Amino acid sequence: MTEHDLELDTPVSKPSEETAPEQSSKDLYAAIDLGSNSFHMIIARDVLGQMQVIDKHKEMVRLRSGLDSNGMLSAESFEAGIACLERFGQLIKHIPTEQVRAVGTNTLRNAKNSREFLKAARKAIGHEIQIIPGQEEARLIYLGVAHGLPQNAEQRLVMDIGGGSTEYIIGKDFSYDHLTSTEMGCVSVSELFFNNNEITQANLDRALSYCRQVLRPHYRKLMRLGWDTAIGASGTIKSIGTILEENQWSKDGITLKGMQRLCEKLLEVGNIEQAEIPGLKEERVPVLLGGLVILMVTFEELKIEIMQVSANALREGLIFDTLGRLHSEDAREISISALQQWMKVDIQQAKFIAETALCLYHQAHNTWQLHSPDYSYKKLLEWAAQIHEVGMALSYKRYRHHSAYIAENADLAGFSQQEKLMLAAMLLNHRGKFIPEVFDNLPKPQRSKLPFLTLLLRLAVRIHRGRENDQILPLIFIEQETHVHLEFESNWLDKHPLTRLDLNIEAERLALAGFTLTFK
Template sequence: MKKRLALIDMGTNTFHLLITEVDENGQRHDFVKTKVPVRLGQGGISNGAIAPEAYERALQTLQDFKRQIDAHQVQTVRAMATSMVRNAANGEAFVQDILEQTSIKVEVIDGAREAELIYYGVRSAGVLDAQTALIMDIGGGSVEFILANNQEIYWKQSFEIGAQRLMDQFFTQDPIPAESIAAEKAYLAERLQPLTEAIAKYKPTVLVGSSGTFDTLCDIEALRKGDTSRQQHIPAASELSLEAYYAIHEELLRKNHDERLAIPGMLEMRVDMIVLASILVDFILQTYNLDQIRVSAYALKEGVLQTVLHEV
């Protein structure tokens, strides 16, 4: 029996739509896989409300998603909203407007559930093994950290320190000055105290980056080597050497907006936030002595897919 599903991830920066069909053997056929830079947090994340322009962009994007869902005669629709919506003063009204205008029922999930769903998605990409990994998902509003292996989650927490929030706080000049980098790292050291304690206990050996920023870093590295295969198909699991990451990281810090945009593989919607996100990656690698980076192209929406298929 084939199941046709639509999965929507309403992130703070990007809205994702996946329309897929899964057969009885668990084989997937994707009809639509798209991401739209809605920037739901723009102009409002630091004020605790969705700004009018972002609100409108989001509704228009979801109306377009609904047209695609209807065109593919989807049976099951799951839409998840995360950090921006769960923290916004007008979040409830926003969810109600979506229901009235598109008939899409949005589930607003808390940080713990978001982390759990990201774990299911990452696990289904095949990047985890028996050793303990630190999974990291950098969103615009929140960052999820999960300590786990391919069998179980040991610890998980969502922190409201996403790239849009970091950008509002620390990205006052471009290129970013050394004192802003130092200020971001000092802030992270303070905010991530619970993670530091968990890492001391569970001792992960590898960093697993989930989607987003990490996909873009892999795209840039592939094109540097003349490998264009990722332009056609992004593999579920990739590796990124520390050497390759640091070469890109230093370039991101050195360049301004237009120069970063000219880097082959850079996405316009990520061109500024990736600076703050990369500083966060550097902080994690250095602070917790991790010497390997794996990347999962799968994240929240693939995790939701796993829950629909296996009811976990």
């Protein structure tokens, strides 16, 4: 089932030449959300720093319903998802790559064959799809909702019910104080407790009890932080709000009493498919019961009196986050800086290593073709240099392993799972034995490029082992891709005998990884 809205504030004329679509698309941005229940796309224009929506498209793919008992996406759901993305691809083919963001959420986080799906999806849509952690999903949801609200001093509770997860965020204006992503969603709860859309008091009670258990570890902190206004995002919450309003079961927002009236009506009928309720769309029937239970439990446990419904959600947050990245307001930069502060990293040492690594990068990136429409290898190298020593906060022994673990598992706002995996692979390999096998878990383009990027990091770390407070900018020459030659200022190595010894050791270790390192 498809919903397609076109909202244009200005008339669109027919392109007069073949290049017109590309020229007119330079100020367009696209965000794609591969949710567990539906796939969403939004296309917007940047007008003086503000987002003007010009197109929306949604399809109820129900990816979560295609997960089998072994955690694999079925062939049917796999194909349905790819077919949807091919249609999405038609609408965004003229938009610049750096202005398109596509993310996968709970189901693609958990599906065992998500890697195969992402490979086919990349081909279908023409863009990389990044799997984002639950915390990042919550951050982007809040960002999208906040941009649709007036700026004021109110503390907000924002809630989003997805197909496989539900997010809770507390914040003020554009800043959040708490992010929570829980493993319950409208699809998963509906499938667990409301088989064939049947509703009885018994399965309703079981579903309510289950959702209370999932929310219980989080509600104390949410209650302690408090809020002035509760706001709901997502299609499920919008649908419930519409039903309550059209049946006059609540007004000016969603209330617990109104949802209880809806529950009573559904219990009378016994099967939601047979319920003739104004405002209930056919596409929402298979997932409404699960979403309703999650929302009722949230109201009960958090003592919510009324909830307003937001028109914005994850996809709008993606657009604003992309605008921020392109205008030097990248959340990832803030995350790296915060991690440095939290783990008491030697900032000055990290700065020198980053400068040397980037100096080498600028000389080598064309030879090694360190370019990607989906990732900035330059930024990945800089971030890796800035946090390569975070593991020392745990222990110097095996600290590179600790650094890699932290990079992969920490909640780093702005980072996708793929980006965290790339950072972890580089940090694990920034010194010691070179372990090329860790790159095997990365997609093919990154799998072949990350060893080169890691080599530059290793060289910068070796060169600065003495932790001197001076800038070192060596020359790098590359022959036949794997032969690397370094040249330093006259007599520099003579004044730094430990670095000369380290580079000799590094040459031996790189040889085992297929590289030749020489220097003078």
